[in-house]
Amino acid sequence: MARVNNGANGAPSGKVGAVVFCKWKDITYVRSLPKVRKKRKLSDSEEKNRGKFGFTQTFLAPFTKFFRLGFQHYAENMTAFNAAMSYHLEHAVLMGAQGPAINYEKFAISRGLDDLxxxxxxxIVDHKLEIKWEPKMTKELLNHELIDFRAMALLLPENSMDQSNGLLLGNSIEHRSQLIDLPKISESSIFHVYLGFAATDGSNRSMNSVYVGKITAEKE
Incomplete structure (x- = not known):
């Protein structure tokens, strides 16, 4: 950038060739025109990565509330959702001939304490799903360390046309069971079931969620 002294006819202005004359605080200066960057064609690998990222972001978006509870401490200097993105991109999204797909057994609603x-x-009873669990820890340790952990559960449909259903901060971990309503469906549908736990003591702790398995829900 260069300053311009006024000539007999005053300061020049506007575009001249490859430069443009501008004015700022009564000072006229000249600068080059911005370069137009041509859009580079992406490589096959870059196209696949972009497709994988977009798929993952779209797939995870409906479950943001779960990730805000379950991925608080998964990665430093990341929001909980970005941490969930990082986990699923690395562990739970497969690339096949038909494009990206979710690995239901690796999908997670929370990450944190291991194997508890x-x-x-x-x-399934009266169109409700009862999930039961057994904690690894003794009752004494359970009461002292994990009494504030409450259940998170998600029913994830295999058919994207069906609705998911879930709950946050349900029964305490020592309760050992949780009821959750099955989504309303028009025909027999498969759902993948996930169970996690998050603390309610302000510590933002969570446990690794468990892939409970898949169930078949029948039309009411």
Whole structure:
């Protein structure tokens, strides 16, 4: 950029060739025109990565409330949703001939403390799903360390046309069971079931969620 002294006819203005004359605080200066960057064609690898990222972002967006509770401490200097994006891009999104797809067994609603649930089971009763679990820790340690942890549950449909259903901060971990309504469906549908736990003591702690398995829900 260069300053311009006024000539006999005053200061020049406007575009001249490859430069443009501008004025700022009564000072006339000249600068080059901005370069027009031609859009570079993306490589196959870049196209796939962009497609994978977009798929993951779209897939996860409806479950943001879960991630805000369940991914608070997964990665430093990241929002909970971005941390969930990072986890799923690395562990739960597969790239195949038909494009990106979710690995339901690796999908997670929370990450944190490791392997604190020994076993889980499910039962459908009166169009409600009962999820049962057994904690790994003894009752004494459970009461002292994890008493403030409450259940998070998500029913994720295999058919994207069906609605998901979930709950946040349900029963305490020591309750060992949680009821959740099954979504209304027009025909028999498969749902993948996830169970996680998050603290309510202000610590933002959470546990690794468990893939409980898949269930078949029938039309009411």
């Amino acid at each position: 649930i020994v076993s889980t089971s499910t039962e």
